[in-house]
Amino acid sequence: MRVPVVLAVLTSLVLSFEVHAQGFASGDRAQPQTRLENGNNYLPACREFANNSHAGNAYMRGSCYGRVAAIFDVSKYLGICAPDGVSGGQMVSVVVQYLERNPARWHEAITVLIIDAMQHAWPCGRR
Template sequence: MRFVLLVLLAVLCWTPSAYCMDAANELQGSCEQFLRAYRPSGNQGFSLQASSPGVWECWGFITGLQQLTVVADEQHRGRLLGVCTPPESTGVQLVRVVVTYLQRHPENLHRSAGVMALAALQEAFPCQQ
């Protein structure tokens, strides 16, 4: 299962024009910028006040990971990555979960952004067996 995640992250990071966050501290900084700039607007919409390009890196990373979390195993017994977000959860909620987790675990900020973000989501939204 972890091999599939590593392959998917490698493919996402291999494209020449794509920027890939290596360490969790980069993700934390980008997502903290996102939350400072975030302004809800309308029904499920938002705008970013005084945004920088780094803000969108967080959003893209988290929403990409959000899409990966719904991948089911071949027998459809459960989620492949062990994350079961409620249907009403939002991308902004996931950003907050990841930032909070990273702030609680500064000793791991040197580790992979993908591994740490996944750990945050697994802790917050474990699948019930």
């Protein structure tokens, strides 16, 4: 039982960080920069996915859905008890609504925000 929980946490951590290598500046090699993927840069893409829009960045829309779906796949280990039949669009809409109600948290890691949104929407024990 512990292995899936550890895998879920590791997956979330890996998905939370993205390394961006900078180009060359003034002949000196720039150091790679790690930046946190947060609500600020995911909310627009998640909104587009939830609205079935093809505007904006397709990679970011797919990344939003992929992160939400990955967390949903291990949801029972994270205290999330969604009912049967929840669609991908519904999952992303739950995340978008949560983010829109909590703008003070947009600087936080998107993975943490997705988990919080789903736990808020579908907590275990509330049936």
